[in-house]
Amino acid sequence: MVNHSFQSPKGTRDLFPPDLAALHHIESTWRTASVNAGFDEIEGPNFEHLELYTVKSGDSIVNELFSFRRSGGDVDYALRPEFTPTLARMAAAKGRSLTLPTKWFAIPNHFRAERPQRGRLREFKQWNVDLLGVDKPSADAEVIATAIRALDELGLTHDDIVVRISHRDVVVQMLQESGVTPDKMQIALTLLDKREKMAPEVFVEKITEHGLDATCFDQFDADTEVDHKELASLQKELDAWGISDWCKFDFTIVRGLAYYTGIVFEIHERSGDERAIAGGGRYDRLVEMFGGPSMPAVGFGMGDVVLSLVLKDKGLLGDGSEFLPRPDVFLISAGNDADSHMASTVATLRKAGLHARMTYRATRNVGKLLTEAAKANARHAVILGEELANGNVVIKNMDSGEQEVIAVDDIVSHLTA
Amino acid sequence: MVNHSFQSPKGTRDLFPPDLAALHHIESTWRTASVNAGFDEIEGPNFEHLELYTVKSGDSIVNELFSFRRSGGDVDYALRPEFTPTLARMAAAKGRSLTLPTKWFAIPNHFRAERPQRGRLREFKQWNVDLLGVDKPSADAEVIATAIRALDELGLTHDDIVVRISHRDVVVQMLQESGVTPDKMQIALTLLDKREKMAPEVFVEKITEHGLDATCFDQFDADTEVDHKELASLQKELDAWGISDWCKFDFTIVRGLAYYTGIVFEIHERSGDERAIAGGGRYDRLVEMFGGPSMPAVGFGMGDVVLSLVLKDKGLLGDGSEFLPRPDVFLISAGNDADSHMASTVATLRKAGLHARMTYRATRNVGKLLTEAAKANARHAVILGEELANGNVVIKNMDSGEQEVIAVDDIVSHLTA
Numbered sequence: 001m002v003n004h005s006f007q008s009p010k011g012t013r014d015l016f017p018p019d020l021a022a023l024h025h026i027e028s029t030w031r032t033a034s035v036n037a038g039f040d041e042i043e044g045p046n047f048e049h050l051e052l053y054t055v056k057s058g059d060s061i062v063n064e065l066f067s068f069r070r071s072g073g074d075v076d077y078a079l080r081p082e083f084t085p086t087l088a089r090m091a092a093a094k095g096r097s098l099t100l101p102t103k104w105f106a107i108p109n110h111f112r113a114e115r116p117q118r119g120r121l122r123e124f125k126q127w128n129v130d131l132l133g134v135d136k137p138s139a140d141a142e143v144i145a146t147a148i149r150a151l152d153e154l155g156l157t158h159d160d161i162v163v164r165i166s167h168r169d170v171v172v173q174m175l176q177e178s179g180v181t182p183d184k185m186q187i188a189l190t191l192l193d194k195r196e197k198m199a200p201e202v203f204v205e206k207i208t209e210h211g212l213d214a215t216c217f218d219q220f221d222a223d224t225e226v227d228h229k230e231l232a233s234l235q236k237e238l239d240a241w242g243i244s245d246w247c248k249f250d251f252t253i254v255r256g257l258a259y260y261t262g263i264v265f266e267i268h269e270r271s272g273d274e275r276a277i278a279g280g281g282r283y284d285r286l287v288e289m290f291g292g293p294s295m296p297a298v299g300f301g302m303g304d305v306v307l308s309l310v311l312k313d314k315g316l317l318g319d320g321s322e323f324l325p326r327p328d329v330f331l332i333s334a335g336n337d338a339d340s341h342m343a344s345t346v347a348t349l350r351k352a353g354l355h356a357r358m359t360y361r362a363t364r365n366v367g368k369l370l371t372e373a374a375k376a377n378a379r380h381a382v383i384l385g386e387e388l389a390n391g392n393v394v395i396k397n398m399d400s401g402e403q404e405v406i407a408v409d410d411i412v413s414h415l416t417a
Numbered sequence: 418m419v420n421h422s423f424q425s426p427k428g429t430r431d432l433f434p435p436d437l438a439a440l441h442h443i444e445s446t447w448r449t450a451s452v453n454a455g456f457d458e459i460e461g462p463n464f465e466h467l468e469l470y471t472v473k474s475g476d477s478i479v480n481e482l483f484s485f486r487r488s489g490g491d492v493d494y495a496l497r498p499e500f501t502p503t504l505a506r507m508a509a510a511k512g513r514s515l516t517l518p519t520k521w522f523a524i525p526n527h528f529r530a531e532r533p534q535r536g537r538l539r540e541f542k543q544w545n546v547d548l549l550g551v552d553k554p555s556a557d558a559e560v561i562a563t564a565i566r567a568l569d570e571l572g573l574t575h576d577d578i579v580v581r582i583s584h585r586d587v588v589v590q591m592l593q594e595s596g597v598t599p600d601k602m603q604i605a606l607t608l609l610d611k612r613e614k615m616a617p618e619v620f621v622e623k624i625t626e627h628g629l630d631a632t633c634f635d636q637f638d639a640d641t642e643v644d645h646k647e648l649a650s651l652q653k654e655l656d657a658w659g660i661s662d663w664c665k666f667d668f669t670i671v672r673g674l675a676y677y678t679g680i681v682f683e684i685h686e687r688s689g690d691e692r693a694i695a696g697g698g699r700y701d702r703l704v705e706m707f708g709g710p711s712m713p714a715v716g717f718g719m720g721d722v723v724l725s726l727v728l729k730d731k732g733l734l735g736d737g738s739e740f741l742p743r744p745d746v747f748l749i750s751a752g753n754d755a756d757s758h759m760a761s762t763v764a765t766l767r768k769a770g771l772h773a774r775m776t777y778r779a780t781r782n783v784g785k786l787l788t789e790a791a792k793a794n795a796r797h798a799v800i801l802g803e804e805l806a807n808g809n810v811v812i813k814n815m816d817s818g819e820q821e822v823i824a825v826d827d828i829v830s831h832l833t834a
Contacts, residue, residue, distance in 0.1 A: 006469070006506050006708050009494060012462035014507050017521075020458050035742050036767045038774035038793075041437050045429035045540055046463055046526055047483075047496070052423070066464075066494075068485025070530055077426060077483075079464070089423050090431050101777045104434075109463055109526075113487055123462055134777045141760070149767055240760035291423050325452050343558070343657035350453045350566060357455040360518045360551045376455075 011114075011122025022320030023125065026154070026304055026311075027107055030127040033150035034105035037142065039129060042104050044086035046111075050076035052085045064112040066122075079111035083128040083301065084259070084286065091132055092292025100133030100295070110303075119275040119306040127278075130299030135284065137230055140263050140298050141237035147267060147278055147300055148243050154307075155316040158245040161277070165234070165265040166253035168281075170226050174251060178216040188212055192220065193254035196272075220252045234263065259283045267302070269310045277310060278302035328415050330373035330398075331358040334366050334385035341384055345408070352412040374398060382411055428531075428539025439737030440542065443571070443721055443728075444524055447544040450567035451522035454559065456546060459521050461503035463528075467493035469502045481529040483539075496528035500545040500718065501676070501703065508549055509709025517550030517712070527720075536692040536723040544695075547716030552701065554647055557680050557715050558654035564684060564695055564717055565660050571724075572733040575662040578694070582651070582682040583670035585698075587643050591668060595633040605629055609637065610671035613689075637669045651680065676700045684719070686727045694727060695719035745832050747790035747815075748775040751783050751802035758801055762825070769829040791815060799828055 008014045015023060034041065050067050066079040080086065083106055091098055106128045116122060129146055131139045144163055151161055171192070172185060180188045187210050195203050195217070204214055231249060238244045255264040264281030268274070280300025287295040311317035331346055333339050342358055349356035359372055366383060373381040383394040387405055395414060396403035406414055425431045432440060451458065467484050483496040497503065500523055508515055523545045533539060546563055548556045561580055568578055588609070589602060597605045604627050612620050612634070624631055648666060655661045672681040681698030685691070697717025704712040728734035748763055750756050759775055766773035776789055783800060790798040800811040804822055812831060813820035823831055 006509060007466075008462050008506075009464060009466060009492070012464070014462075014503075014510065015460040016507070016511075017457035017459060020460050023460075024458075032770070033767075036770065036772045038744065038772070040434035040741065041441075042434060043432040043437050043440075045425050045431075046528070047426060047429070047540075049424075049426060066485065066487060068483065070483060075426070086431075089425075090433070092423060093431065094433075111463070123464075136777070138760075139777065145764060152768075237760065240757070241764050242761055243764075324457070327455065340657065343555075343654065344659055347562060347658050347660075350450075351569075353449070353453065355453045355455070360553075360556065 009122070011116035011120075013121065013123070017324060018320035020320070021323035022308065022317055023304060025317070025320070025323045026307060027125065027127075029150050029153050030105075030107060030302070033146055033153060034127075034129060037103075037146040037149065039103040039105040039131075039146070042087070042090065042106050043108060044083070044090060044106070045080070046109055047077045047079050048086060048089075050078045052089060053078055053081065064114050066111050066113050080108060081110055081112050083108050083110070083126065084130075084283065084299070085290070087128065087130055087299075088286045088290040088292070091287045091295065092290040094292075096293055098132070098293075101139070102132040103130070104132070105129045119309060121305055125304040127302040127304075128299065129280075130297060132287065132295055132297045134298075135296035137234040137237050137263075139296075140234055140282065141241050141243075143280065143298050143300060144238070144247065144265065145241045145243055147280075147302060148246050150302075151267070151277075154311060156310070156314065160270060160310070160314055161246060161267060162270050163243075163247040163265055163267050164250035164253050165231075165247055165263065166249065166251050166255075167228060167231055167263050168254075168260055169262065170228055170231070171251050171254055174219055174224070174226075175216060178219060179213060180216050184210065184212055188216065189254050190256070192217065192252060193256050195252065224249070224251050226251070230262065255279055255281055259286045259289075261285055263298070265300070267300075269313075274309055274313075275306050277306050324377070325355060327357045327373075327376050327378040328354040329356050329380045329382050329411070330369075330376055330378035331356060332366060332369040332373065332381055332383045333358075333364060334383055335364050338384035338388055341388065341408075345382075345384065345411070349412060349415075352416065354412065354415055370396070380415060384408075426539070428533035428537075430538065430540070434741060435737035437737070438740035438742075439725065439734055440721060442734070442737070442740045443724060444542065444544075446567050446570050447522075447524060447719070450563055450570060451544075451546060454520075454563040454566065456520040456522040456548075456563070459504070459507065459523050460525060461500070461507060461523070462497070463526055464494045464496050465503060465506075467495045469506060470495055470498065481531050483528050483530050497525065498527055498529050500525050500527070500543065501547075501700065501716070502707070504545065504547055504716075505703045505707040505709070508704045508712065508714075509707040511709075513710055515549070515710075518556070519549040520547070521549070522546045536726055538722055542721040544719045544721075545716065546697075547714060549704065549712055549714045551715075552713035554651040554654050554680075556713075557651055557699065558658050558660075560697065560715050560717060561655070561664065561682065562658045562660055564697075564719060565663050567719075568684070568694075571728060573727070573731065577687060577727070577731055578663060578684060579687050580660075580664040580682055580684050581667035581670045582648075582664055582680065583666065583668050583672075584645060584648055584680050585671075585677055586679065587645055587648070588668050588671060591636055591641070591643075592633060595636060596630060597633050601627065601629055605633065606671050607673070609634065609669060610673050612669065641666075641668050643668070647679065672696055672698055676703045676706075678702055680715070682717070684717075686730075691726055691730075692723050694723050741794070742772060744774045744790075744793050744795040745771040746773050746797045746799050746828070747786075747793055747795035748773060749783060749786040749790065749798055749800045750775075750781060751800055752781050755801035755805055758805065758825075762799075762801065762828070766829060766832075769833065771829065771832055787813070797832060801825075 069076050110126050260281040261284045262282035266276040267278040278300050282298045284296040346356050381396045392405050393408050486493050527543050677698040678701045679699035683693040684695040695717050699715045701713040750759050763773050798813045809822050810825050
């Protein structure tokens with residue numbers, strides 16, 4: 001009889017060893033790409049004061065919060081739905097002592113109370129990369145290049161992936177020129193942002209409902225060429241970084257969050273079958289909003305859920321067991337005389353930094369224990385048997401099958417050679 | 418004007434780069450000790466159904482929960498205050514397909530709504546190590562040895578640290594023999610558990626209040642020798658693992674949580690000035706309680722907060738900046754001709770797996786940029802200057818001060834040699 005309290009909450013994951021090994025493979029690739037690009041890692045609380053989100057963020061995020069108040073308490077909290085407010089708060093807390101530029105990244109948990117579906121969970125990991133203090137397209141390019149560096153390292157290519165780059169000013173200007181009046185600009189942007197996720201007839205219905213003319217959106221269907229100084233500079237930078245093949249300008253990209261101010265981008269699988277792998281852009285006024293000094297900033301967030309789906313789809317990620325650590329050695333006792341040496345030998349191997357396992361089974365049948373060593377995927381088996389009387393052990397390479405007799409004192413040097 | 422919503426919630430931490438580097442140093446030591454001892458890493462949700470905690474855990478944990486319900490929802494959740502219920506739930510979910518023994522570890526976040534004080538925060542990291550399916554003292558010893566392995570690796574010795582080992586049955590028997598009646602056993606255990614944290618006169622007041630005789634606790638003041646088969650076997654195992662110097666039997670250790678069934682232990686700094694660094698023991702009935710098969714189990718939890726205090730106190734942990742990753746190279750452009758090579762050169766270095774930085778400042782003053790490279794703690798500076806006309810760059814070892822001219826195509830091989 002399984003009680004609902006004995007299952008993980010809806011939209012969350014129990015990560016068994018292979019699942020977590022797969023996630024760690026992604027996280028470690030994110031971390032290496034960030035560190036090598038000169039970003040320093042930070043982390044904040046998993047819950048924040050509710051006001052951190054309600055005061056500054058767009059409505060889209062507020063409806064998706066897990067908010068709570070302790071019984072008897074008078075402070076409202078929310079599980080962290082995104083990292084940017086925490087980042088802005090932390091930058092603001094440092095005030096003028098913050099050395100600029102500051103390059104930060106984080107790999108926090110996020111929580112959103114939305115309906116779980118393909119590519120969307122209620123708890124997930126997100127890689128956040130932010131560059132504070134530089135208002136030049138070279139910063140935008142470095143941030144995008146860092147995202148691509150990780151995707152490249154994970155085995156994806158520009159045939160699989162596209163970075164769709166847009167600019168808030170350009171989109172607004174295009175809508176203006178098509179006759180969208182200032183009072184309808186916000187709803188026009190919101191509908192454009194959501195267009196890809198709607199059936200065409202639903203989209204037409206929605207725009208008509210809001211008194212907008214369907215032709216306003218026609219220009220976003222063609223490959224639009226625009227004359228925009230910042231985007232022209234960005235294009236040069238993307239060329240210099242060698243990542244133009246991964247990028248294209250696409251003015252249907254709006255990004256839902258209210259705090260973006262300039263360039264915005266989304267990273268998608270080229271077929272468009274999945275949700276966005278990442279999204280980001282420039283948020284030059286955000287740190288100031290949180291009480292800090294005025295500071296330009298650019299960044300992105302990349303979640304683990306859609307990325308994992310894409311990697312699996314491309315055959316670049318299995319069930320995760322391919323990333324489980326292999327034991328360096330599986331220690332086997334062939335009889336009672338050897339038993340008394342097991343714990344001390346394993347302790348010595350582990351102290352030397354080796355991954356050393358042994359059985360808890362009562363059997364001293366070497367054949368059965370070699371099977372257990374193979375099942376554990378050990379690189380070597382060391383058999384403590386009769387040879388121990390002469391201070392020797394048998395060591396077997398589990399990949400090649402070769403075995404030899406070595407001195408018990410040489411196990412560590414043999415395995416670390 | 419700083420609004421309270423712009424600070425981290427009470428009892429939580431903003432981890433700036435050195436803070437997080439210090440935490441990662443501890444986490445990575447925990448992880449290596451676990452993996453090398455053959456434990457596989459798992460993780461669960463940061464929040465669970467409230468019932469997971471209220472139904473099975475002792476009262477001590479329930480009062481410290483952050484529990485919540487979504488507005489309009491009908492499910493109660495709680496932020497995870499400890500990992501054992503999640504572990505038991507996950508083991509139960511696998512049912513009979515779980516291969517025994519199963520050795521799992523986790524490094525989750527935990528949340529407790531208690532008053533923040535020295536060594537106690539409302540959000541912290543805890544290393545959890547659990548060995549399921551073996552009811553022998555050899556399993557208890559391996560789990561304790563794994564904890565000691567990590568402490569040893571962090572630089573602590575048995576002069577700094579003591580593992581105080583007790584046994585629920587022995588403590589109950591000692592209290593019985595002193596005249597504690599069955600109806601008063603639970604309160605006697607609870608008071609004994611809390612005795613160390615109370616002033617002696619408060620303790621006497623409390624025991625009197627509950628109608629207990631003060632002499633019942635006298636025997637716990639002396640170094641008690643007991644004749645107990647399991648503890649005698651454990652002592653032999655601790656000797657075999659070479660960790661007897663770190664351990665002592667101490668029957669004042671009770672552990673507050675209701676689910677322990679046999680051996681219990683706490684790890685303390687020897688002076689006793691800080692709270693427990695770790696606590697654990699045997700919980701042979703817990704997996705069954707959560708709907709799984711009957712399964713013996715032993716494990717411990719070690720938080721990062723008290724451990725960090727102890728490491729800092731012993732001079733084994735600084736402000737964390739000692740663990741920040743060092744850039745392999747800081748790239749410097751000495752003039753306009755070199756500027757156009759910067760992005761592509763940095764991209765090449767990063768693609769080769771190197772940690773490569775450059776400036777965002779407008780200056781091309783090599784002296785100032787070398788100062789910036791030194792401040793970033795870079796191992797090398799590479800100067801793109803006049804030599805670039807011949808395909809060469811200047812590379813400077815920032816530690817030794819030595820510099821030489823090498824081909825631009827040889828930077829990677831020079832740095833990875």
